[in-house]
Amino acid sequence: MKTFALIASAIALSAITACTVQQSNDPFAPTQAMAQASGKPIEDLGKGHSIFMRQCTQCHEKRIPNEIPSKEWRHIVPGMAWNAGLSKEEERLVTEYVLAASKVKPSAPVNN
Template identity: 70%
Template sequence: MKTLIIPAAATLLACIAACTQPKNDDPFAPSKAMAASTGTPLEDLGKGHAIFMRQCTQCHERWIPNEIPTKEWHKIVPGMAWNAGLSEEEERLVTEYVIAASKVKKEAASQN
C-alpha cells in the first residue's frame, strides 16, 4: 500500500507545481519595451497588470487593451474603476498598464 501512496503523492505534487508555474504566453505582460515606450516604471506596469488580471478580466477578455485605441483609455478606465471599486492608486496603475499594453502590436498578440 505504501508504494501506491508515494507515487500518487509525487504525481499530485508535480501537477500542482505545473499549474502554479507562471505562464509566459501573455503578449500583454509588462515588458521593458512597454516601460520604455511610455516612460512608466516596469514595477508600476506590473502592478497595473496584476490589478487588470484580477479585476478587469472578471468581465473583459485579457486582450482588450489591444482592441481599444490608446487615446480612449483615459475616458474608459475611470468608470470601470468605479464599477470595480478600485482605489485612485489602483485606477492610476491600471490606466498606465492598459495604455502601455494598447501599444502592443495586434499581430504579435494574436500569435499567442
C-alpha cells in the same frame, strides 16, 4: 555551506526562468518595450497588469489593451475603476498599464 549556496542559486535561477517563460507566453504581460514606450517603470506596469487581470477580466473577456486606441482608455478606465471599486492608486496603475500596452504589439497570440 557551499552546497547550500549552490542549492539556493539553483532555486533562484529556476524561479527566474519560470517567470521569464511564463511572461513570454502571456500576451498581456508587461514588457520592456511597454515600459520604454510609456516611460513608466515595468514594476508599476506589472502591478497594473495584475489588477487588470484580476479585476477587469471578471466582467470582460480578456482583450489585449492595444486593441482599443490609447485615447479611448482615458475615458474607459475611470468609469470601470469606479464600478470595480478600485482605489485611485489602483486606477492609476491600471491606466498606466493599458496605455503602455496599447502602444505596442503583443509578442504572442491570445489563447482564451
